[in-house]
Amino acid sequence: MTERLGPDAVARAADLLRGGALVAFPTETVYGLGGDATNGQAVAGIFAAKGRPHFNPLICHYPDAEAAFADVRADDRARALAARFWPGPLTLVLPRRPECRVDLLAGAGLDTLAVRVPDHALALALLRDVGRPVAAPSANRSGQVSPTTAGHVLEGLSGRIAAVLDGGPCPVGVESTVLDLTGTGAVLLRPGGVPAEAIEALIGKVGRALPITAAAQTQSLRSPGLMLSHYAPGLPVRLGATGVAADEALLAFGPPLPGAAVTWNLSEAGDLREAAARLFAGLRWLDAEGTARGCARIAAMPVPETGLGAAINDRLSRAAAPRG
Secondary structure, eight states: OOEEEOTTOHHHHHHHHHTTOOEEEOOSSSOEEEEETTOHHHHHHHHHHHTOSSOOOOEEEOSSHHHHTTTBOOOHHHHHHHHHHOSSSEEEEEEBOTTOOSOGGGGTTOSEEEEEOOOOHHHHHHHHHHOSOEEOOBSSOTTSOOOSSHHHHHHHHTTTSSEEEOOOSOSSOSOOEEEEOSSSSOEEEEOOSSOHHHHHHHHOOOEEOOOHHHHHHHTOBOOTTSOBOOOOOSSOEEOSOSSOOTTEEEEESSSOOTTOSEEEESOTTOOHHHHHHHHHHHHHHHHHHHHHTTOSEEEEOOOOSSTHHHHHHHHHHHHHSOOO
């Protein structure tokens, strides 16, 4: 059963999050489905609870700008925007620091991270108590309307998450603006609670991203809620491997195939949640280790097309797609 916690139960909600459980909580925009962003299995649980079809990057929430900028590289534009709009409904996409604490799955394996500081007293109290970045997409089943009350959350996720922290209705009711600052020019990836005009008044002209249909073809956007590019290994990827050659690096699922030059097992027990949590780290490790050992490719064993397996297979099919 999903607990419905009152606003005086922040400590209970924080304990659940630190323990790897999922807790929905209010922000000024919509209710977020929170999980410890440093815990790969907690992040995988977010995708499972939402029924999210792809491993889209998740927005990571922090109690203040200093905490956020410990995980990402902030330039003068980012610091100016944070000083003006944080706490508030603005998400900044910035390069990950090498020492970033956030699990790769939360950023969909990209070298960037979406971060924000919400403008909601209960959310900020929770984030301070947790003491870790909290990944939190909207607390609804994928494709459904975003929730602005605890009741909305329970309608879609009751029994799928540990708790919802009830802070009443969300005052803004639309998602945060998402701004990509990873290039020399700022790019608006998603309109939201902070108008583009207010951003431009502070940092100058802001570009507009490709339409989602065009982005799907180029796989060029980095925003939560849009079709995205993902980390692609340098080595080619071969799917559906039922045998493996001596010059191949093996991405195993379940009992590994014998004979590979090097192996990374997503889950020896065949657990899809564990596999999702280990996917991006495994691809990076196999790419580096396989390249060092002169491997010709990465061979990926089959993963069931059920639950999180669909998202894992979607990611693997992108990694295996022909290179332009």
